[in-house]
Amino acid sequence: PRSMGLASAAERVAAEFEYSKEDVNRGVQAFIEQMDEGLGKVGATMSQIPTYVTAVPNGTEKGLYMAVDLGGTNFRVCSIQLHGNSTFSLTQSKVAIPKDLMVAKTSHELFSFLAKQIELFLKTHHGEHYQSHTERKASMIGLGGYKDEEIFSLGFTFSFPVQQYGINKGTLIRWTKGFDIHDTVGKDVCALLQKEIDALSLPVRVAALVNDTVGTLMARSYTSPGKTGTLLGAIFGTGTNGAYVEKLGKVTKLKNMGKEAGEIDESTGEMIVNTEWGSFDNHMSVLPDTPYDKDLDRESVNPGIQMFEKRVSGMFLGEILRRAIIALVNDPSVPLFSDEDSSRNDVHSTTIIHPSSPLYQQWGLDTSFLSITSGDSSSGLKVTRQTLDVDYGVSAASAEDAEAVRLIAAAVGKRAARLSAVAIAAVVISTDSLARTGDDVDIGVDGSLVEFYPNFEDYIREALRDIPQIGPQGEKRIRIGIAKDGSGVGAALIALVADKAM
Numbered sequence: 001p002r003s004m005g006l007a008s009a010a011e012r013v014a015a016e017f018e019y020s021k022e023d024v025n026r027g028v029q030a031f032i033e034q035m036d037e038g039l040g041k042v043g044a045t046m047s048q049i050p051t052y053v054t055a056v057p058n059g060t061e062k063g064l065y066m067a068v069d070l071g072g073t074n075f076r077v078c079s080i081q082l083h084g085n086s087t088f089s090l091t092q093s094k095v096a097i098p099k100d101l102m103v104a105k106t107s108h109e110l111f112s113f114l115a116k117q118i119e120l121f122l123k124t125h126h127g128e129h130y131q132s133h134t135e136r137k138a139s140m141i142g143l144g145g146y147k148d149e150e151i152f153s154l155g156f157t158f159s160f161p162v163q164q165y166g167i168n169k170g171t172l173i174r175w176t177k178g179f180d181i182h183d184t185v186g187k188d189v190c191a192l193l194q195k196e197i198d199a200l201s202l203p204v205r206v207a208a209l210v211n212d213t214v215g216t217l218m219a220r221s222y223t224s225p226g227k228t229g230t231l232l233g234a235i236f237g238t239g240t241n242g243a244y245v246e247k248l249g250k251v252t253k254l255k256n257m258g259k260e261a262g263e264i265d266e267s268t269g270e271m272i273v274n275t276e277w278g279s280f281d282n283h284m285s286v287l288p289d290t291p292y293d294k295d296l297d298r299e300s301v302n303p304g305i306q307m308f309e310k311r312v313s314g315m316f317l318g319e320i321l322r323r324a325i326i327a328l329v330n331d332p333s334v335p336l337f338s339d340e341d342s343s344r345n346d347v348h349s350t351t352i353i354h355p356s357s358p359l360y361q362q363w364g365l366d367t368s369f370l371s372i373t374s375g376d377s378s379s380g381l382k383v384t385r386q387t388l389d390v391d392y393g394v395s396a397a398s399a400e401d402a403e404a405v406r407l408i409a410a411a412v413g414k415r416a417a418r419l420s421a422v423a424i425a426a427v428v429i430s431t432d433s434l435a436r437t438g439d440d441v442d443i444g445v446d447g448s449l450v451e452f453y454p455n456f457e458d459y460i461r462e463a464l465r466d467i468p469q470i471g472p473q474g475e476k477r478i479r480i481g482i483a484k485d486g487s488g489v490g491a492a493l494i495a496l497v498a499d500k501a502m
C-alpha cells in the first residue's frame, strides 16, 4: 500500500539528518580547536572578535541609560532604568528606516536621521533632560556645559560587520541587508553618530558599540538569578552566533592588533569574545552535508560561507526541509502529495501541489513551519494539513503525507539542536566552566528558533549528555534561559561597563 512506501521513504530521508553521539563529539573537538585558532590570529575560520567588554553584570547595577539599535528594517531608541535588583524598566520607540536613507549618498543623511530620532525620544520621554538642554543652549552654555551626571551614556547596537578597535570604536567593514552607503565603509560608526548628536547638542555620549550576542549575554547576566555571572549569550534566530566570557590571557591576538595597552581594562582578567560561530568549519571538516545542504549552499548568495549557520538557524532550516520534501515529490516511486484517483493506471501520479506553490520556490518554506508541525498534536495532523493547504498550496494532503513531512521536519530540527549543543558544549568545556566553580553554568539565549521550536532545548540537552566531559551530571548544572531585550538592556549594561572603565 502507498502509505507504507511513503513512510519508509520519509524514514530514509530523516535518517540522512541523523547526527550521532560520535558526530557530536567530533564536532565539539573541532569546535574547540577552531575557537583556539581564532583567539590566536586574525582571519581564522571563526573570527573570535575581542569586544573590549571586560566585565559581566551581577544584577546590582543601577542607573538610567540609553540604547539604540540599528538592525535591518527598524531603528529603536530606548532608555533603561536599571533598578539594581536584577529588574529594569524600559521605555522605547521604534521607527522604520526610510528606504532612501539606506542607500543615501552620504553617511550624514542616515546618521543625522538617527540623531533626530534620539532627540525626539528625549523630548517625548525625558523632557526634563531635554528642557534643561534647550535652556542651556539659549544661555549659550552648549553641550560642554553639561555636568557629567546629566549626560546619558548610550549603547549602540549595530548589527552589521564591524572591525572593533575599542569599546566605542569600530569601523564598518561592509553594509548588508539592503544598506549601501559607500561613504560609511571604513568609518567609525560611533564617531559618525556622536557627530550628529553633538550637532543637535544633545546630552548623549555614545559609550559602547554593541554586538547583539554580547547584549544577550549582558542582559541574561543582569537578570539571571545565579551567584556567578552568565558564561555565554547565544542567538538562534535568523542567524546564529554566540559571545562568551574568556580569560584575557587567552585572547593572544590582542597583542598583535596594534593595541595600546591602556585602552583595555585589565582589572577583571576577562574579556567577552564574539565568536561569530556561524562560520564554524567553513572548510567542512566535520559538519554534516546531505545533498539538501549541498544544494542549498551552492544556490545561496555566499557559497562556502556561514556553513554552521546554514545547518542551524531560522533562515535556513525551512529551506533544507523544502529541498528534502521536493526531492520526494519529484521521486516517481514515492507517493508524497500524490492524487490517488489519477494515479490508478499511471506511473507518474499527479501531485496535489499547486504549480505556484511556495514549495517550488527557493526560500519558499518558512522555518516556523517546522515548529507548527513538530507541535501539532491534533488528530490526523489536521493543523499540519491545513497549513500545507493554506500557506503552501498543497490541497487535501493525507494524514500519511503530513506524517511524512513531520518526520523529516523533526529530523532537520533535531540535527540543528544537536549542532547547537556542539557550540554550547565547546564553550563550556574550553573555558573549563563546570570544573571551575561548584555553581551552575548559566547560558542566555534569544531568537525565535530556540524560543518557539518545541523541544529545541530538550534536544540540546540530550546531546549535551552524549558528551563525556559534560555527561548527565554536567548537563543538569547547565542552566539555559531566554534573555529578552538584549539590544535594549544589554546595550545599556555595556554602556554602564564602558563608563566604569573610563
Ligand code: ADP
Pocket (backbone or CB within 6 Å): 236, 237, 238, 239, 313, 314, 315, 316, 366, 367, 368, 369, 370, 371, 446, 447, 448, 449, 452, 453
Ligand atoms: P532575528 O534573529 O532576525 O532578530 P528572530 O529571532 O525572530 O529574529 O528570528 C527570525 C527567524 O526565525 C526567521 O528565520 C524565521 O523563519 C524563524 N522563525 C520565526 N518564527 C518561528 C517559529 N515559530 N519557529 C521557528 N522559527 C521561527
